[in-house]
Amino acid sequence: MKVIIAEKPSVAREIARVFGANTKKDGYLEGKGYTFTWAFGHLLQLAPPQEYGFYGWNIRNLPMLPQKFKLSVRKVKTKDGIVEDPAVRKQLDIIQRLFDEATEIIVATDAGREGELIFRYIYYYLKCKKPFKRLWISSQTDEAIKNGFRNLKPGTEYDTLFNSAHCRSQSDWLVGMNATQALSISCGNRSVLSLGRVQTPTLAMICARYLENKNFVPQQYYQVSIQLDKDGQVFKAISAKSYKTKEDAETILEKVEDIASGFPNGGHITSVEAKPRKEPPPLLHDLSSLQQEANKKMGFTAEQTLGILQNLYEGKLITYPRTGSRYIGDDVFAGIPELISKYKDHPEFGKQATFLTGHKLGKRSVNAAKVTDHHAILPTGEPAYQLSGDRQAMFNLVVGRMLESFHQECIKEITKITIESGSTFTASGTVISSAGWRSVFNEADEEKKDEENASLPKVKRDENLPVVDKVLLEKQTKPKALYNEATLLKALETAGKEIEDDELRYAMKDSGLGTPATRAAIIETLIKRDYIKREKKSLLPTDTGLAVYNIVKDQRIAQAELTGSWEKRLEEIRSGASVNEFQEEIRTYTRSITQDLLKSELKVAEPHQPIK
Template identity: 35%
Template sequence: MKTVILAEKPSQAKAYAEAFQQRKKRDGYYEINDPLFTGEVTITYGFGHLVDMVPPGAYEQRWARWSLENLPIFPETFQYEVPTDKKAQFAIVKKELQSADTIIVATDGDREGEAIAWSIIRQAKAFSKEKKYLRLWINSLEKEAIYDGFKNLRPGEYYFPKYKEAKARQNADWLIGMNGSPLYSLLLQNKGIDGSFSLGRVQTPTLYMIFKLQEEIKHFKKEPYFEGEGEIRHQNGQFIGKMEPKRSFKTSEALTAELQNLGAHIGVQEGQINQVIKKEKQLRSPRLFSLSSLQSKMNQMMKASAKATLEAVQGLYESKFLSYPRTDSPYITDNEHHYLVQRLDKYKGFLGAETIETPELFPKKRYVDASKVQEHHAIIPTKTIPTKERFSKLSRLQQAVYLQVLQTTIAMFARNYIYEETTVLTAVNELKLKSIGKVPIQQGWQAILNTGKKKKKDLQKLPVIQEGELVEVELKSLEKETQPPKPYNEGTLITAMKTAGKTLDDNEAQEILKEVEGIGTEATRANIIENLKQRHYIEVKKNELFVTSKGVTLCKAVASEPLLTSAEMTARWEGYLRKIGENQGTPEVFLENIKKFILHLLESVPQQIQQVDLSKEVTGTRQIKALEKKNDQLGRCPKCQNGIVMLYPKVATCLNPECDFKLWPIVAKKKLTKTNLRELLSKRKTSKVIKGFTGKKGNFDAVLVLKEDLTIGFEFPWMNKVKTEEEP
């Protein structure tokens, strides 16, 4: 009897192998010997996906060429292939799986993990009724957790519907991409728009969310308004009061008239303390982290991208310091709560927080609720705590992620933060002014978790005041402006994707999105954002996301197709995909509906594109085409600050037609690298000394600098001197 364990990647297989008594590394797999198993046991692995869908041309030669006449592209059956660079490992995996009596699926425990495992098993022709299939389901790569997981394997067929769900999603995305992308690209090219445009089930509505907000900001017109505020002077101190109820006025005259109505006026007058209300309030510690909430937090704290945070927490998971990262749950079960309590003192010791009280060791429903943990629990520290030396070798982002997760977890055991809130109502005849002050009573969990800067309104400390006391009140008219919404950053976009259902009118769609957590999944949202960047639909400037000219073009083109621009499409699709995963729906029905949708696009989009005004986008064709050649982009123009500097064979120029900035790649007979040129644009100087320049007095070495007048100069660090290009 032979048992083969199929892991997702080499590092995972290595962690599994190290959990057993004896192991021997072979080419592409491990041999295992452990009392847990009888017979021959091996662990083999993929490199993530070992199997991909074939391109359209593999079905029919005519489909290899983009042509409107060749659409729709509907294969009778979908075919798969092993990429050339993965064939050697696949051959090893295939041999192992075919020789197995029992196959243990040990890829990541999610929909994508099922897709990876079963696509490999089926491509290897190792799927048969004679074999037994089991499933490993764990939340940690610690030896103890792995071994416990192998002692408590689950039936493999229980998760097979998740594979059917993932496969249906993959097939649907392929159909949308292979039909929608050429359809829109060719029609846009007919209108003079150069470049290729890709569409995606989640990618396109996400892009449109950013575009809609960008348009709202672009067309936002600031409007002045006025508010009344009083500076209240008491013998024990002064403080600020706001009009109660809170009101704003379009003109200063309207505010003045209302004050007069209430028996008050701008300037100094007498007032009286009407009410002093004191209330004790409490704040509970933040919820534990799902992947999305952690990505949002790290973007807020460190401007880290969603992808960077996912990679950091994945690395901590593989280092056995944090639990499984791709989770959408902020809850844990009693099992996790138990081991956290057991190791609480050690966690506090790592943070140097031994003196901070954490007396609430009972499971609180806010954090511990097994009924709300479907696949994986919240991201929490494992039983393995890094040594100070090991921690120091982690990247800066990994250190920040680990500390944030650890502090948030420990805060769960601390008391609530308690403060006294004092509300003072001051009267000037009929005018009421409201003042709020807060004084901490019990730090509780805030002693563990740094909550960041407090808002100004929370910092007002009121003097000791008694009801009925007279005060001096100076009323002021404050002129303010309405403010546009802020652009998305990756943190707020992740949150918007997760809560997209709140913007829908369709109640059923709202409920679906509520259950599936918006558009995309915890595992895919970071990749969706990265794809939008890589396809040059969006760019990041100072941690804010902006739609490029190419992205604007696509958004205008798809604006007439609501199923391509809103979360409603994802709600409907995810709803039925979930039914497939629960064995209540079939991939065949789902894909038939996708095909009907594509036929609708083929019929309606040509007329829609014809009616769209893309005159501005046609003039930007040069920049869109340049976006396709990312390797030749050097960076943002230092002169106009808007255009992209593009490298051509003899010169680098700004793509903004109104800008004349140029940068020559050959300086003093030395050809500069793209890295050199990019550093000149981004940092105004090269990071290293460049060797091999030729001047009037012979060869020399120097650091290049981009001077204030945007000409190139030479810097000689050892001489502390900058010269022009002509001087050496």
């Protein structure tokens, strides 16, 4: 009997379906001489410090550098404290029994570094010695699965991938556990002051932006706005220049040739420019873009969005949500017309779905090379009945975005009118001449400035129009906005793009900080540590957060570059470079940061949480 193990139940089910196996058993599926079982993500984790004899949080244990790491079963928090997750234990027992009976093991965890780690930790924990083959596919259509099975690779081909994954895992443990204990102990051991490769740069970004915002000195400046009348249609124009002093602006104001000053037609049109601008449809959603959108439109936190999406996914209404790709392959695209046609009667989207079934679809989101472990988020086409408000709203974002993505360009006409009336004024307005994808949600453009005109009348060069009103505008320069969940997620995704070192920037180019699956959890961790708090929609540092930031802000652990340098080395390990060398560097770094942190003091008198 051959055993296939997937990363999660949904993938095992898909593969089993392709094989025509449909006997359901407890923890696996069976049929056609195969069994199809699964993990639930990481079932095993690196064992905590006490399993190496490092008891309590004690300076004598630091730095903690286990000679050999152990694995332990994933834990879960209950009212009786932290215990082994019984569901995980049960699944491990099932996998063990299946492996024992297996003539061959086929690894079908996700095609990537963590997928490899998920399997290998199970394999080594169960002390399995049987050889295994690797299924390596990047989409889960029938054809891709069949093809993958015709091209199974020897398991050993992925040994270096496992090495890099294991190094990532150990390095995060060494740096995170030691830095956390060192900082907490040196600050009096009154509360957990955690540090880590991802959470600390994230905290630093929030703190730096907060301080920049708080210390920003706004500059006062002035402009003059006038209103013109074209056959009864009034529109706004604003002075081309802005002025540092009120006096300068008042001079300009007085020079305006408006009706009240005795000029019946004092607005002289000197130029009219109209340019069409094409706006391509947006890409399909990945998790991060959907979290950002749901935060902007509905105010959901990243964690709430993830929870709702997981729920829709378990109800088979949407495809896998924790994806980092905004593309689909040609195989999935082939099914899109049929999928869209299922929404022809949808109360909100029916009209656009019907429109699209009669038109050639845009292919901006179709690119097989940009599909990694999972493709972009799509509805499955299953009918969705009586969803709760939140789930319905989220589902609509997914369906709506699908329609947008395969829709046509939006064509806008951007008009700029220049007017002389004592000095130079400009009026601008944007008119949508063909809505294209924008007709799906039919929402107003987000970033419309105050001075923009919703529509402009048709005017010609050399026309003279009456100026019916004029006003002095007092304005201030604005600081960069504080982070909210949407902008922070975006910043985490693009973290590393500003790194000067070409190699480090390259190493981070596809990753950023954290992963789609973990970013919501990172934000929640910072909140749980009382490092940051939500205030309205913004994320603000607390006094504790700022104090920790002050201690570590110049250290490598507070910088995205640390991830860049690890990613570079991990990629080298994947292509065969020495594991020991990197591990030794990490140990050296762990010793040094532990030493540094043990000297620190928390310079804030904030109330601490008692130790549990």
